[in-house]
Amino acid sequence: MVPSLLRPALLALLALMFSVSGAHADSREVVDAFGDTVTIPAQPQRILTLSEIDLDIALTLGVQPVGAINGRGQSTPPRYLLDRADDLNIVGDLGNPNLEKVLELQPDLILTSQDRPEMLELLRSIAPTVVTSQWGTPWKQTLAKVGEVLQREDEAAEFLAQYDDRIQQVRTRLADHQGDTISVVRWNPKGPAYMFRDSFASKIARELGLVRPDHQQDEGYTHSLTLSLESLNLLDADWLVIGTLSNTGDAVDAMTEALATPAFAQLEAVQSGHYTAVDGSLWTSTGGPLAALQVIRDIESLITGQSD
Numbered sequence: 001m002v003p004s005l006l007r008p009a010l011l012a013l014l015a016l017m018f019s020v021s022g023a024h025a026d027s028r029e030v031v032d033a034f035g036d037t038v039t040i041p042a043q044p045q046r047i048l049t050l051s052e053i054d055l056d057i058a059l060t061l062g063v064q065p066v067g068a069i070n071g072r073g074q075s076t077p078p079r080y081l082l083d084r085a086d087d088l089n090i091v092g093d094l095g096n097p098n099l100e101k102v103l104e105l106q107p108d109l110i111l112t113s114q115d116r117p118e119m120l121e122l123l124r125s126i127a128p129t130v131v132t133s134q135w136g137t138p139w140k141q142t143l144a145k146v147g148e149v150l151q152r153e154d155e156a157a158e159f160l161a162q163y164d165d166r167i168q169q170v171r172t173r174l175a176d177h178q179g180d181t182i183s184v185v186r187w188n189p190k191g192p193a194y195m196f197r198d199s200f201a202s203k204i205a206r207e208l209g210l211v212r213p214d215h216q217q218d219e220g221y222t223h224s225l226t227l228s229l230e231s232l233n234l235l236d237a238d239w240l241v242i243g244t245l246s247n248t249g250d251a252v253d254a255m256t257e258a259l260a261t262p263a264f265a266q267l268e269a270v271q272s273g274h275y276t277a278v279d280g281s282l283w284t285s286t287g288g289p290l291a292a293l294q295v296i297r298d299i300e301s302l303i304t305g306q307s308d
Helices: 006-020 052-059 079-085 097-103 115-125 139-149 152-173 200-207 230-235 250-259 288-302
Strands: 029-030 037-041 047-049 109-113 127-131 182-188 191-194 238-244 275-279
Touching: 006 115, 037 127, 047 052, 052 079, 052 152, 052 191, 052 288, 079 288, 097 115, 109 115, 109 139, 115 127, 115 200, 127 139, 139 152, 139 288, 152 288, 182 200, 182 250, 191 230, 191 250, 200 288, 238 250, 238 288, 275 288
Parallel strands: 047 109, 109 127, 182 238, 238 275
Antiparallel strands: 029 037, 182 191
16 A cells, blocks of 8 residues: 555656656557546557556567566566566566556556556556456457557457467367366465356366366356365366465465375376366466466366477
8 A cells, every 4th residue: 555645745756757758749549448548658668567467468469568566476477477577677566566666667658457546546647557457357358458558459469360279279189078177276375266167267278168067157257265175076077277376385385285185185186187286376367368378288288298
C-alpha cells in the first residue's frame, strides 16, 4: 500500500517531469480492458509491464520492456521467461510495484492487469497506463488487446495461427487419448487444491481433447479450497500434474511429504505412472502465449514421453 503522505510529493515531482519532457509529443487513443479511453504515445519507446501476462505477451510480440515485476512467489521474473527476460529491471512484486523504481525507469507507457484503483491512479500519474485485462480474461483476448495497444496486431494474429497449428498437431499425436481426464493441482503450504475447469491450463487441456474429472467441474478460473490429505482421491484422474508457485519452500516440502503417503500412492494416476511435477507459477497463472506453449509441451511430454 502506498502511504498517503507520499502522494502530494509524488504528484508534484511528476508534474515537473512532464513539464520538461515534451508533453506535446504525438499521441493516439486506445481503449483499455474496461472500455475506458487512454491517450498514449504514438510510438512508445519505454514500456513497463506490471503483470506476468503483459510481460509474456510483450516478449511474444517482439517488444523488450524496460522493466517488469517478479513472478508470483518468486524473486525473479517468471521462471519460464528467464531466458528472455534476465536483463530486465525489476520494479517490485506483482500488485506491489516500487513507485520510486518505476519513476527511475521513466516509462512512457505502462501495461498492467486489473489492479487497485488507488494504485492505478498513481501509475497513471507517472505515465499513460493501460489496463489490458480484467480478472479471468482469456489470454487470447489479452494478447489481442496488447497487440492493438502496441500496434503489433499482425504479430499477434501470426502467433495465434501458429498456436492453432500446434494444437492440431498435438491433438493428432494424442488421438488415442481424446477424452482422457487430467487433474491440475496446485500445492500450497497447507495442502493441495485443484484448478477450476475454466482456468488457464484447463482450457488448453480441453483444446487438446482432454477433460477435467467429474469431481473437478467447478465453474470459474481460480482453484478449490485446500483439500485435506484424507481427500486426495479428489485429485485422481487418468493424468495428474502437480505444481507449486515456488520451486523451494514450505509448499514444496509439504508436497514432498504428502507424495510419500499411502493415500497418494493409491491414486490411479500414480499407480499408472501418469503424473508429473510442473511449474505451478505457470500452470496456475492467468497465462499468456509463451506459457500456453509450455503447457502444451508439458502435456505432450506427460502422455507421449516426448515433445517438440
